[in-house]
Amino acid sequence: MGPNGSLVFCMEYIANNIEELENAIDAAEDDYYLFDCPGQIELYSHMNVMRTIVDALKSWDFNICAVFLLDSQFMVDVDKYMAGALTALSTLMVLECPAVCVLTKMDLLKAEDRERVEHMLSSEMSTLLNENPPSAFSSAYRNLSEKIASVMDSYSMVSFQPLDLQDEESISDLLLNIDNSIQYGEDADVKDKFPEEVDPDEDTGEW
Template identity: 45%
Template sequence: MGYAQLVIGPAGCGKSTYCSSLYQYCETMRRTIHVINLDPAAESFDYPVAIDIRELISLDDVMEELDLGPNGGLIYCMEHLQENLDDWLEEELANYLDDDYLVFDCPGQIELFTHVPVLKNFVDHLKRKNFNVCAVFLLDSQFITDVSKYISGCMASLSAMVQLELPHVNILSKMDLVKNKKDIEDFLNPEAKVLVSELNQRMAPQFAKLNKALAELVDDFSMVNFLPLDLRKQSSIQYVLSYIDNCIQYGEDADVKVRDFDPEDD
């Protein structure tokens, strides 16, 4: 059985930085992971790329040959990946063992994990290949101090949960840039009353019912909470990784190593 993280989130939220820091941490801990690039628009990496979608298709080539913009070109690239799951991806994954740990660095176009079925089909393919997969949704902590932006992030996270149907971990990235961490404590485990109160203070009265409905949606299902991630601290990376490992049951089927402490016979 293989294990995989699908790292998703809006553009600029720190997905590639997260993958790089995770790789460096695991290397320090003598644990093997393989980071795979699924972004056809990527230019450079701070981690060794195990598999690169740009070997299959490049966004620049698509935009030039088909006269598409960045968004349309990216959708085309991902649909091309979907068409080649049984050929190109199957051949690339054959180089890894059944118990390998893969981290997929995904593009930041929000349509890919909210309503376009490309990533959903990609996940289904991994499941058929006996992979336990977890969605890791990153949200920039710099935008969480504004409650309206926070609600938008929660809605995007819920959309990804519904679309992908995977164990799901939400992470507040770039915590090292937050000056006063007390400002975001209320957002890690949101409460409807607090959210409604702040939304009503910022928005016109005619939005009161909508604000209440959105806040209750987040609160009633208890599906949205966030883990803070400060990449400067190994303890923070370790905590997030252990949480994700628990979601995908990593290591639970490993053989128990028992050391014989019985004294030798005379």
């Protein structure tokens, strides 16, 4: 079967025996679970196993956020950037749940590559295509790329958040976005950091 075939078999087994997963999760109020899912795209592109698992978690009253991770070292080329964005979009359409798309390993990029990636994240795809002349291979598909870029720009379908593991603020920002998407902690009691000072001479009526 090979490693991919074995992985598909295992994921199908979980989807077909979803009650075993439910029994394995001893969920309590405000529990926060992280599922490290396989990255093989076939599990999301033309199979329903991941959607089955997500739907099951929703039925168990879990708030779900899909975190799509893309290696930033492959994103210094505009064509690869578009391909990555389309892959993320197709995956999230299958899962149908709140999502955060992340560019990982920003701390491993060279300075010039990091600047290029940051420029790509802040620019529209159509602009990036105009800035980069097509290669001999991509020139045949230039018109298609321009149409796809126009649709992606018009509807702001996918945006990526850079993640630098050497930067605590970068990690905190990502966690905040995920927490907001699942409304984590919104039911918690508000803690007053600046309680009103009580006048010691004031009669509070307490004994």
